Amino acid sequence: MKTASSSSLVQALGSGLAGALVLNVVHETVRHLRPVDAPRMDILGERGLRRLLFKANAPQPGPAAAYGLTLGGDVLSNGLYYSLVGTGPGVWWRGVALGLAAGVGGVVLPGPLGLGDGPSNRTPQTKAMTVAWYLLGGIVAASVSAWWNKSGPRQPR
Structure with a gap:
């Protein structure tokens, strides 16, 4: 039998994964x-991956493998991030806040982190799309969580 807390964890992770997949x-x-x-977050991810592997003295993957690893890591990390939208009251505010924070971070942080500005900061349209898409991911996570709350099993009160 599932407990309320394990059901909440599944709901949070499922909602986060939905937001990450849409993103x-x-x-x-x-x-x-x-x-x-268009923002090229895939390029930022590959740069980050290659930097980590270089610092670890690990072999560098070829382009196709680097792309696959980056995409998988992106879905996983964004899914975990968006799972913070969680359950219960306030999912909409958390979804919007987390989405906006990720989008602004995606525009502002790559340069200072040494990953380059171009992939997410090239034009005003690139910046706007970066913020909008991460916001969309947060809203999708909130939507799935809210839907799950309405359609899930009811706990006795």
Whole structure:
């Protein structure tokens, strides 16, 4: 029998995964449709991966493997991040706040982290899309969590 806390954990993780999947589908789709100004978070991820592997004296993967590892890591890390939207009251505010924080961070942090500004900061449109897509991920996570609250098993009161 599932306990309320394990059910809440599954709900939070499932909601976070939904937000991360939508975020990544939008990133991947639009980068093919608008190559000039679409955010390229995949490039930032690959740069980060290669930097970590270099510092660990680990072998560097080829382009296809680096892309796959980056995409998988992105879904996992964003899924865990968006799972903070959680359950219960306030999921909408948490979804919006976490989405905006991730989007602004995606624009502001890559340069100071040494990953370059171009992939998420090239044009005003690139910046706007970066913030909007991460916000969308937070809203999707909140939507799934709210839906789960309404359609899930009812606990006796």
